[in-house]
Amino acid sequence: MINTNYSSLIMTRNLKKTYQNPAGEIQALKGINLVINQGEFVGIIGRSGAGKSTLINMLAGLDSITSGEVWVENVPIHAKNEDFLANWRGLKIGLIFQNFNLISTLSLLDNVMLPLDFSGQFNAKRSRDLAKKLFDEVGISEHIFKLPSGISGGQQQRTAIVRALINNPAIILADEPTGRLDSVTSESIMHIFEAQVIKGKTIIMVTHDESLIPRFSKVYFMEDGLIFPKNTSDKKLK
Amino acid sequence: MRPSWHKLFSDLFVNPVRTILVVLSITIGLFAVGMITTIHLIIQKDMAEGYAQIVPPNILISVTNIDEDMVKNLVKLDGIASSEGARKFSARIKNIEGDWVKTEITARKSFLSPEIIQLKLIEGSLELSEGEILIDQFKYENVLINEEHHVFIELPSGIIKEIYLAGKSQDQTIGFDTGGGGFFIAPIQGYILMETLPHLEQALTFNQIYLTVTPENGNFNQIQKIANNVLDFLDENEIGVVQTTVHESATHPNSIYVNAISALLLVLGFLIVFLSSFLIINTLSALMQQQIQQVGIMKSLGATKKQIVSLYMILIFFYGMIAFGVALPLSRISAFGMVSFVASRVNFEFLGNRFLLFPILILAVIALIIPQLAGAFPIQHGVRIKVTEALSGFLGQRSAIFGKLALNKLRISRPVLISIRNTFRNRTRLILTLITLTLGGSIFISTFNVQIALKNHTSKIGQYFLADVNLDFNQLYRISKVQNDLKSVDQIDVVEGWAFAPSQIILDNGQAGETVRLVGPPINSEMIKANLLKGRWMQIGDHNAIVLNEVFQTNFPNLDVGDTLQLRVNNEETEWVIIGFFQLAGKSTGYIAYTDFDSLAKMNKSFFHTRIFRIASKYKNLNIYQQKSLANEISTVLRQKGYHVLQVEAGLSLLESTTVGLDIITIFLFVMALLIAIVGSIGLMGAMSLNVIERTRELGVMRAIGASNFTILRSVLFEGLLVGELSWFLSIFLAIPMTKLLCDSLSIALFDAIGLFAFTWKGILIWLGVVTFLSIISSLLPAVNATRLTIREVLAYE
Ligand SMILES: Nc1ncnc2c1ncn2[C@@H]1O[C@H](COP(=O)(O)OP(=O)(O)OP(=O)(O)O)[C@@H](O)[C@H]1O
Numbered sequence A: 001m002i003n004t005n006y007s008s009l010i011m012t013r014n015l016k017k018t019y020q021n022p023a024g025e026i027q028a029l030k031g032i033n034l035v036i037n038q039g040e041f042v043g044i045i046g047r048s049g050a051g052k053s054t055l056i057n058m059l060a061g062l063d064s065i066t067s068g069e070v071w072v073e074n075v076p077i078h079a080k081n082e083d084f085l086a087n088w089r090g091l092k093i094g095l096i097f098q099n100f101n102l103i104s105t106l107s108l109l110d111n112v113m114l115p116l117d118f119s120g121q122f123n124a125k126r127s128r129d130l131a132k133k134l135f136d137e138v139g140i141s142e143h144i145f146k147l148p149s150g151i152s153g154g155q156q157q158r159t160a161i162v163r164a165l166i167n168n169p170a171i172i173l174a175d176e177p178t179g180r181l182d183s184v185t186s187e188s189i190m191h192i193f194e195a196q197v198i199k200g201k202t203i204i205m206v207t208h209d210e211s212l213i214p215r216f217s218k219v220y221f222m223e224d225g226l227i228f229p230k231n232t233s234d235k236k237l238k
Numbered sequence B: 001m002r003p004s005w006h007k008l009f010s011d012l013f014v015n016p017v018r019t020i021l022v023v024l025s026i027t028i029g030l031f032a033v034g035m036i037t038t039i040h041l042i043i044q045k046d047m048a049e050g051y052a053q054i055v056p057p058n059i060l061i062s063v064t065n066i067d068e069d070m071v072k073n074l075v076k077l078d079g080i081a082s083s084e085g086a087r088k089f090s091a092r093i094k095n096i097e098g099d100w101v102k103t104e105i106t107a108r109k110s111f112l113s114p115e116i117i118q119l120k121l122i123e124g125s126l127e128l129s130e131g132e133i134l135i136d137q138f139k140y141e142n143v144l145i146n147e148e149h150h151v152f153i154e155l156p157s158g159i160i161k162e163i164y165l166a167g168k169s170q171d172q173t174i175g176f177d178t179g180g181g182g183f184f185i186a187p188i189q190g191y192i193l194m195e196t197l198p199h200l201e202q203a204l205t206f207n208q209i210y211l212t213v214t215p216e217n218g219n220f221n222q223i224q225k226i227a228n229n230v231l232d233f234l235d236e237n238e239i240g241v242v243q244t245t246v247h248e249s250a251t252h253p254n255s256i257y258v259n260a261i262s263a264l265l266l267v268l269g270f271l272i273v274f275l276s277s278f279l280i281i282n283t284l285s286a287l288m289q290q291q292i293q294q295v296g297i298m299k300s301l302g303a304t305k306k307q308i309v310s311l312y313m314i315l316i317f318f319y320g321m322i323a324f325g326v327a328l329p330l331s332r333i334s335a336f337g338m339v340s341f342v343a344s345r346v347n348f349e350f351l352g353n354r355f356l357l358f359p360i361l362i363l364a365v366i367a368l369i370i371p372q373l374a375g376a377f378p379i380q381h382g383v384r385i386k387v388t389e390a391l392s393g394f395l396g397q398r399s400a401i402f403g404k405l406a407l408n409k410l411r412i413s414r415p416v417l418i419s420i421r422n423t424f425r426n427r428t429r430l431i432l433t434l435i436t437l438t439l440g441g442s443i444f445i446s447t448f449n450v451q452i453a454l455k456n457h458t459s460k461i462g463q464y465f466l467a468d469v470n471l472d473f474n475q476l477y478r479i480s481k482v483q484n485d486l487k488s489v490d491q492i493d494v495v496e497g498w499a500f501a502p503s504q505i506i507l508d509n510g511q512a513g514e515t516v517r518l519v520g521p522p523i524n525s526e527m528i529k530a531n532l533l534k535g536r537w538m539q540i541g542d543h544n545a546i547v548l549n550e551v552f553q554t555n556f557p558n559l560d561v562g563d564t565l566q567l568r569v570n571n572e573e574t575e576w577v578i579i580g581f582f583q584l585a586g587k588s589t590g591y592i593a594y595t596d597f598d599s600l601a602k603m604n605k606s607f608f609h610t611r612i613f614r615i616a617s618k619y620k621n622l623n624i625y626q627q628k629s630l631a632n633e634i635s636t637v638l639r640q641k642g643y644h645v646l647q648v649e650a651g652l653s654l655l656e657s658t659t660v661g662l663d664i665i666t667i668f669l670f671v672m673a674l675l676i677a678i679v680g681s682i683g684l685m686g687a688m689s690l691n692v693i694e695r696t697r698e699l700g701v702m703r704a705i706g707a708s709n710f711t712i713l714r715s716v717l718f719e720g721l722l723v724g725e726l727s728w729f730l731s732i733f734l735a736i737p738m739t740k741l742l743c744d745s746l747s748i749a750l751f752d753a754i755g756l757f758a759f760t761w762k763g764i765l766i767w768l769g770v771v772t773f774l775s776i777i778s779s780l781l782p783a784v785n786a787t788r789l790t791i792r793e794v795l796a797y798e
């Protein structure tokens, strides 16, 4: 199988995911075909249970693919083992979750530098400077020695974003990053994302919030395991 | 520092309770193993080496009389390295209660570094002068010492001497010629110079010969052969031999007790390694369970399996090292303490604290390997879980053992239902917890059973000591005269004259071998109820019939009822017909044979006369104080009538001193039971606390939806008790084979035969109490803690 479209960063072909439940099989993804290019800010919108998280997990190599293909930067994700994917994820993907998933026993700074340690890019001085610069950018540099339990949800999510950015990944996958935040805080998170897109990052973000539609460069609707592109009147970021 | 290392240390320190529980469970396992190996390593060694250091005799011969030249001549015999003569005699000494009690006094030329039997000085000086005495440490506390540091000795003639007490010493050879139990029964031991003998109305000749053999003749058979040579030589020179005893240089007279302890240690040690391993596995899997979500996060951030595995392996390594650091010194201190405790009671010398490599190695290996092995499975399991699952934190959702239907129909309240479901939710963990607790419980119960088995055995021995008062004279008295003169003591029911004589087995080659104590109660004596193994007891009409103890069966398996046994009694060869075998206290008692008074008196040529009497009261089951007051009354009456009384003793005190050796094993077992109870308890506490800590969040959710603290505590408590009591129930069954195992190894060490066994509710009930108490404590404490947190804090808890 040869990927001929060299310009596309992420591509899925007839991607399917079936969960085995005590109650029976659940087809969470029923054949997803997706092409995402570098520099896009993609929004995925859909009702609860539509399969949005499942799709993100597939793109990040967090869970096994039932059938179909996922290509990221010409790497066949569907054909790689878990350890390869772990390394690859550390270098190429920044993940952001709705519930932040910070390690509660580590300070914000340590939380953020942890991925560098796993990817082997850790260098005490340089990593620290990099982390501080990123904390500065998201505006929480005064809290970096606190534990996650000592800061607000929005601050935790900003920490998670810094953590996602620390390895300078090409792609950021965010699963409802604003789902637990109020509108003002959500807005600040969106600003951070937009700034990253300008820097050339590709962001795929899942959300319930239809009011965010105008902010994306490309929007997909998901329903019942299928995905539909939506024409966003070709709004381009300035 | 690298962030992953930070994570490691924060795992160690951020949740101190959890860290302490994990480290404690590893530590306690290591401690138990370390203590047991250390004791096992040094106890037998110290006993053997410390004993060899004092240069014990290999051959001890009691004779009627021998002079110094003759003793010196013995060195010329083949294989003899050195010889020394001594004189040993009995007298009475005043004890702190003001009573006259029996003492044995040994007179020697010097106590300053003699060639044979060196005494260890504990207090005072070994450099005795004429008219001074040393007292052995074992019963030293019983001796009355006045302000001038004098002790009071009553001589056979009735004259009382005040003698200066020069010091306290330890003689490891006490009981050399009477078997292991002999040490405990031995009276207060005194040591004087030969020059002092005339002051105490004793002749200036020897009646004891101490001999050592040359090193190349050190094994038992060789020594025996040399001893026979010596006996022939003495025979040629017409020296009357009373008794001969032969031992190897490293065989302490009480070695049997230490061997028994060692045998128990081996079994217990094995079980405890097993128990500790389960404890560690259990704790670590609980720990990993709590880490699953973090594993998920780390994987999502790009951590490979290898990275995560090594992270946790290093964490466990740290736990192991902390535990090692704590357990090693603690186990050393306790082991040395235990050995010195046993040493002072079993009369050997604890050779002191020392560096021991083996326990360090074994602890290091266990500290490194067991936790890693124990951790390997839960870590692998945790790492293998899909990232998405790990992140969601929903795990182990197996179908519960109790289906919804059955329980709902039982109308159990929903919180209780939750407890039951929780208990069985994580089946692997439940099984691990149950195994740990059940093992601990059953070992605990078993040690109690072994204690009871020993106690039963002791009370069986009591059947051989039914007299209320034992009376010894310095000289022979006519039995009927003593019986008559005691008629004035109302309380007395029966007075029996018993005969005792040392004798020697005559071996097939015609030479005299081991010493046999011949005991001759009246043929129809009511003061002994023997526990027969085979054959029958004496009956009226028997002549020269003999009943042998189990030691004969062990060492001469060919002997049987109906055979003839040749014994040398008073230098004469005599023949006896074996009519039965009985069980006494095992190997430690040496060879003992019962015959009837008349048969033995004939050998002793002392018809109708004896020095030893057994007296029974009209009242049954006197306690030791009642017996003592009867003894005093008897003593007063006899003294008034001019008898030369050597000793009047309560019957129970003889039994007590006979069983001291077994009591030490009992104490030892008790300490072990305690240790196991602690291991088991910490296991229980660890497992339960971790279970509850793990559910802190869930408890918070329950509170958030309106559960009262009481409801929560009740449900947690119910869960803890359910597991605790279940393990208790299972441990009762596991205790049966375990008791058998322990009892068998103990009875083989003590009796060379399987025999002990007992099962008692005592241990079971105590363990029930312990388990219940601990279940409550270890589930309530963390639960109370959980209810103290605000709901917000709890929900943020992971
Ligand atoms: N581990 C799983 N096992 C079984 N079924 C699952 C699992 N994860 C998701 N599903 C099912 O797959 C379908 C898609 O779930 P998914 O989590 O992707 O939805 P979603 O669009 O992210 O919903 P939400 O907006 O609520 O987060 C749902 O029907 C869900 O029940």
Ligand SMILES: [Mg+2]
Pocket (backbone or CB within 6 Å): A052, A053, A054, A175
């Ligand atoms: Mg979702």
